[in-house]
Amino acid sequence: MDTKHTPIPAAPAPARRGRPPGATPAQTPAQRTAAWRARLAACPVKTLYRVPAPYSASSIEVYGDPENAWYEWRIVGIDGTIEYDTESQQYGCAEIALRDALVFASVD
Numbered sequence: 183m184d185t186k187h188t189p190i191p192a193a194p195a196p197a198r199r200g201r202p203p204g205a206t207p208a209q210t211p212a213q214r215t216a217a218w219r220a221r222l223a224a225c226p227v228k229t230l231y232r233v234p235a236p237y238s239a240s241s242i243e244v245y246g247d248p249e250n251a252w253y254e255w256r257i258v259g260i261d262g263t264i265e266y267d268t269e270s271q272q273y274g275c276a277e278i279a280l281r282d283a284l285v286f287a288s289v290d
Contacts, residue, residue: 242280
């Protein structure tokens with residue numbers, strides 16, 4: 183009986199992950215947020231719906247960019263102050279944003 187074993191060859195080194203040499207460093211979360219806000223400021227934002235909030239003197243506004251199909255909703259007080267804003271939900275359908283706003287306002 184042969185007691186000599188053949189050694190198992192070493193596995194090849196895994197491919198290097200991450201940025202290639204010479205690439206710019208990754209953005210911090212604050213930089214990504216600032217870039218997102220800059221892109222948002224450049225978008226033509228429209229108010230699509232403005233309806234009275236249930237059980238309140240406030241109103242619900244659904245706003246967004248129809249060309250890029252993102253929408254948000256906010257509750258605006260009678261003096262124009264924003265009482266609540268989804269700010270970064272980015273709904274794909276204005277009517278769904280309106281539905282969620284009505285549910286939120288009626289439960290609150």
